Amino acid sequence: MNRNPDILVIGLGPAGACAAREAAKSGCSVLALDRKKIPGTPIQCAEFVPALIGNEVDQLSSNSVQNIASMLTSIENAPPDIMADFPGKMIDRAAFDANLAKAAAKAGAQCRYGQSIRDISADGRVSLGNGTIITPKVIIGGDGPHSIAGKAIGSVNTEILETRQICVPLCRPFSSTDIFLSAEICGGYGWLFPKGKYANLGLGVVAEKKADLKILLAKLHQKLVRDGRVGEQVISHTGGAIPAGGMIKPYGILGKTLVLLAGDAAGLTNPITGAGINAAVISGQLVGEAAIDWLQGDRQSPINYTQGLEDLFGASLKRALKRRRAFVNAYANENTPTPDQLRASWIAYSDYWAA
Numbered sequence: 126m127n128r129n130p131d132i133l134v135i136g137l138g139p140a141g142a143c144a145a146r147e148a149a150k151s152g153c154s155v156l157a158l159d160r161k162k163i164p165g166t167p168i169q170c171a172e173f174v175p176a177l178i179g180n181e182v183d184q185l186s187s188n189s190v191q192n193i194a195s196m197l198t199s200i201e202n203a204p205p206d207i208m209a210d211f212p213g214k215m216i217d218r219a220a221f222d223a224n225l226a227k228a229a230a231k232a233g234a235q236c237r238y239g240q241s242i243r244d245i246s247a248d249g250r251v252s253l254g255n256g257t258i259i260t261p262k263v264i265i266g267g268d269g270p271h272s273i274a275g276k277a278i279g280s281v282n283t284e285i286l287e288t289r290q291i292c293v294p295l296c297r298p299f300s301s302t303d304i305f306l307s308a309e310i311c312g313g314y315g316w317l318f319p320k321g322k323y324a325n326l327g328l329g330v331v332a333e334k335k336a337d338l339k340i341l342l343a344k345l346h347q348k349l350v351r352d353g354r355v356g357e358q359v360i361s362h363t364g365g366a367i368p369a370g371g372m373i374k375p376y377g378i379l380g381k382t383l384v385l386l387a388g389d390a391a392g393l394t395n396p397i398t399g400a401g402i403n404a405a406v407i408s409g410q411l412v413g414e415a416a417i418d419w420l421q422g423d424r425q426s427p428i429n430y431t432q433g434l435e436d437l438f439g440a441s442l443k444r445a446l447k448r449r450r451a452f453v454n455a456y457a458n459e460n461t462p463t464p465d466q467l468r469a470s471w472i473a474y475s476d477y478w479a480a
């Protein structure tokens with residue numbers, strides 16, 4: 126392992142892998158580490174990506190499990206509203222992440238798994254769990270919602286959605302993403318996303334209501350069993366945190382070391398939908414370029430990177446954050462959101478897109 130790389134990438138999720146690939150293409154030395162032992166495993170994702178990401182990632186089609194055509198949204202168990210044109214793909218997220226990392230390695234990055242970053246000092250030295258010290262010129266934090274790189278520079282995701290998800294058998298195949306909105310799913314929503322004979326069934330809520338997730342998910346599961354849509358069997362469990370507070374400052378300096386953040390670490394996940402794969406891939410590519418620019422002497426590169434993220438994601442993140450705050454505020458003073466307020470908090474409805 127190179128202990129003095131030009132660039133250390135922390136995390137080999139979509140953001141880190143794309144950053145490592147982009148940076149390695151320029152010929153500089155890139156070390157990319159992930160604490161996971163097996164690439165992309167365990168999966169912490171509902172595995173849906175909108176069609177537009179297909180332009181960004183070659184790996185998407187080869188890791189696609191099924192096509193999605195539409196979105197159905199049910200509010201408080203009413204019959205669903207249909208958004209007929211909502212194309213996308215369900216992917217095998219473990220294979221997707223593994224293939225992005227393979228592409229990074231092919232471009233020349235040294236990718237290592239089972240390597241946990243334990244600490245980053247104020248002068249930019251990085252300590253691994255096994256005691257190894259790495260002294261890079263640039264650190265890229267592609268290390269997710271609770272980023273250690275972000276913590277080191279004081280850029281921390283403070284608003285979080287907590288999730289719980291199970292994989293269940295489907296009674297019959299379908300090709301929509303199904304969304305469940307209800308006041309009892311506090312500050313979040315439920316989802317049923319199909320993958321051929323199976324589906325990811327999950328829920329996200331504000332972090333303070335994490336303890337409710339198990340019961341709420343069991344209730345939604347039982348309802349779908351009664352409706353004849355899914356089987357009783359639970360094939361696997363997962364979950365995890367989703368940043369829901371919008372973009373945070375994506376760079377800082379520790380001694381002479383530049384630290385850049387991408388993907389969830391930079392708070393680029395949509396605060397309403399929780400979707401973050403697309404932003405992770407795109408910001409990963411941009412952050413790799415920004416790191417190279419810095420190494421070539423461009424001291425404006427972190428500012429230009431920040432501006433690039435603002436230009437690409439700023440407007441949609443700001444809208445989603447505004448809607449999320451209104452949604453969460455609807456619970457103040459022991460109130461619960463009305464169906465109209467739930468509608469205004471979801472992308473399928475015109476109220477969400479209103480000024």
Ligand SMILES: Cc1cc2nc3c(=O)[nH]c(=O)nc-3n(C[C@H](O)[C@H](O)[C@H](O)COP(=O)(O)OP(=O)(O)OC[C@H]3O[C@@H](n4cnc5c(N)ncnc54)[C@H](O)[C@@H]3O)c2cc1C
Binds near residue numbers: 327403
């Ligand atoms: C239940 C759930 C469902 C979701 N569903 C969707 C969906 O359907 N569509 C969508 O677009 N988005 C979805 N998301 C969000 C999406 O998964 C993230 O936005 C996306 O994974 C962000 O990619 P990333 O590379 O920034 O971070 P991650 O994918 O989180 O990758 C971070 C990597 O860093 C590693 N790491 C972290 N800390 C350290 C450390 N100290 N040392 C070494 N390695 C470290 C981790 O092991 C991990 O591999 C979902 C999230 C959750 C939790």
